[in-house]
Amino acid sequence: MYSPYANVSERELAPPSLAISTVIFALRRDGDTGRPELWLPLVRRIREPYRDRWALPGGPLAARESLQDAAARNLADTTGLTPRYLEQLYAFGGPERSPSPRVVSIVYWALVQPDEAALARESDNVRWFRADAVGELAFDHNTIVDYALWRLRNKTEYGQAAYAFLGELFTLAQLREVYEAVLGRELDPGNFRRQLRATPQISATEHYLAGGRHRPPRLYRYTPDPDMVPGPVPSTPQRSTE
Amino acid sequence: MYSPYANVSERELAPPSLAISTVIFALRRDGDTGRPELWLPLVRRIREPYRDRWALPGGPLAARESLQDAAARNLADTTGLTPRYLEQLYAFGGPERSPSPRVVSIVYWALVQPDEAALARESDNVRWFRADAVGELAFDHNTIVDYALWRLRNKTEYGQAAYAFLGELFTLAQLREVYEAVLGRELDPGNFRRQLRATPQISATEHYLAGGRHRPPRLYRYTPDPDMVPGPVPSTPQRSTE
Numbered sequence: 001m002y003s004p005y006a007n008v009s010e011r012e013l014a015p016p017s018l019a020i021s022t023v024i025f026a027l028r029r030d031g032d033t034g035r036p037e038l039w040l041p042l043v044r045r046i047r048e049p050y051r052d053r054w055a056l057p058g059g060p061l062a063a064r065e066s067l068q069d070a071a072a073r074n075l076a077d078t079t080g081l082t083p084r085y086l087e088q089l090y091a092f093g094g095p096e097r098s099p100s101p102r103v104v105s106i107v108y109w110a111l112v113q114p115d116e117a118a119l120a121r122e123s124d125n126v127r128w129f130r131a132d133a134v135g136e137l138a139f140d141h142n143t144i145v146d147y148a149l150w151r152l153r154n155k156t157e158y159g160q161a162a163y164a165f166l167g168e169l170f171t172l173a174q175l176r177e178v179y180e181a182v183l184g185r186e187l188d189p190g191n192f193r194r195q196l197r198a199t200p201q202i203s204a205t206e207h208y209l210a211g212g213r214h215r216p217p218r219l220y221r222y223t224p225d226p227d228m229v230p231g232p233v234p235s236t237p238q239r240s241t242e
Numbered sequence: 243m244y245s246p247y248a249n250v251s252e253r254e255l256a257p258p259s260l261a262i263s264t265v266i267f268a269l270r271r272d273g274d275t276g277r278p279e280l281w282l283p284l285v286r287r288i289r290e291p292y293r294d295r296w297a298l299p300g301g302p303l304a305a306r307e308s309l310q311d312a313a314a315r316n317l318a319d320t321t322g323l324t325p326r327y328l329e330q331l332y333a334f335g336g337p338e339r340s341p342s343p344r345v346v347s348i349v350y351w352a353l354v355q356p357d358e359a360a361l362a363r364e365s366d367n368v369r370w371f372r373a374d375a376v377g378e379l380a381f382d383h384n385t386i387v388d389y390a391l392w393r394l395r396n397k398t399e400y401g402q403a404a405y406a407f408l409g410e411l412f413t414l415a416q417l418r419e420v421y422e423a424v425l426g427r428e429l430d431p432g433n434f435r436r437q438l439r440a441t442p443q444i445s446a447t448e449h450y451l452a453g454g455r456h457r458p459p460r461l462y463r464y465t466p467d468p469d470m471v472p473g474p475v476p477s478t479p480q481r482s483t484e
Contacts, residue, residue: 015257015259015260015302016260016303017257018257018258018260018346060257061258061335061346063337063344064337065337066335066336066337067333067335067336067346088332088333090330091309091330091333091348093303093308093309093348094308094309095305095306095307095308102305104260104303104309104348106333106335106346106348
């Protein structure tokens with residue numbers, strides 16, 4: 001007979017607890033260079049373990065919430081953000097990741113557009129950090145941030161995620177800046193232009209960037225490829241907080 | 243002050259329980275046509291809820307196990323399989339997915355090669371089904387199977403997952419049969435050949451399919467692109483069962 005309990009003592013079956021965490025990436029322009037850089041909000045822990053350390057926003061799952069709703073609520077509560085792009089990233093649950101009892105964290109990630117990021121709140125216990133300078137975080141949250149950056153860079157290499165940071169229309173220079181911020185290196189403008197023009201998901205529009213310039217740059221639009229079409233997982237609308 | 247508990251009563255914080263489930267896909271040749279088709283193993287439930295219904299293999303998490311180890315153990319216990327390709331698929335945790343208390347399932351999926359599938363066990367309570375004819379499963383497991391099929395078809399369109407079903411070397415006809423089994427439709431052999439020859443990850447070897455044929459077909463090899471390189475999530479070796 002099938003028994004998943006074979007060789008496992010009663011004590012070891014003490015149920016792990018479950019948490020929802022979120023990694024939120026937004027672009028902020030550097031004050032000196034004007035270039036966009038990747039930032040993310042962190043929350044200061046106000047109790048043990050890891051008291052006073054910075055951690056990813058998160059919390060428990062309420063009874064009637066879907067996992068996605070819990071992620072949306074947690075991140076709205078802490079940061080004031082309600083991003084359009086919020087997806088499940090990965091579940092982290094190694095036995096070594098927190099002092100007993102074990103906590104399994106289902107991590108969501110959000111990529112935030114400039115109009116959304118403008119609404120972000122800060123306080124003594126909520127602060128934004130550059131993604132490459134978060135310091136030593138609570139629990140295994142450095143591992144989670146590293147994994148999210150890796151996934152972002154992978155997705156970006158294949159041209160899927162960068163557009164989540166941009167509005168509907170963008171110039172090729174704006175798009176290149178986003179790629180540079182995500183990849184952490186400069187790209188050759190000529191090569192970048194040629195590659196993007198050969199990408200079927202990028203199409204030129206009849207619109208140009210507003211402003212007093214002599215030759216205003218053209219605006220482009222991104223149309224997701226079928227890989228980005230949501231799957232058959234039932235999605236629930238994000239709850240707004242009262 | 244940040245409190246994830248705002249507006250949530252004590253009773254609603256009853257912790258959900260956690261389970262690990264696995265979706266295992268293997269190819270089996272149809273007895274009549276000889277074509278490979280997608281199959282998966284299911285387990286008959288021997289207790290309520292959903293007693294006697296078929297369900298995905300799974301079980302709880304033991305204290306010292308990683309999520310990945312628990313998935314590997316559960317699927318070895320039920321099916322005798324220890325697949326090389328075993329990855330986290332998605333966490334399902336909607337409040338409606340099971341009678342109280344809520345169960346959050348972290349689902350892993352495996353793509354099984356022919357040499358591995360040959361070791362699979364069957365019994366009264368473990369049986370393989372065609373992926374498109376599983377009937378009405380326990381809990382929301384039909385949704386999970388549909389999601390896994392959708393992900394598999396998406397990955398396959400982009401040429402990443404089909405190779406997990408094949409050995410190290412394969413003919414282009416074998417590869418086309420795998421694509422056809424996954425996508426559920428026939429592909430034009432000439433177009434398929436041309437597309438695959440233009441795919442940088444597919445390279446011809448100096449080897450040919452063994453057998454007495456006059457012109458034996460050439461064997462090809464797949465080299466994963468960087469998108470398939472594992473990320474910085476600490477991976478643990480799969481535990482073998484004693």
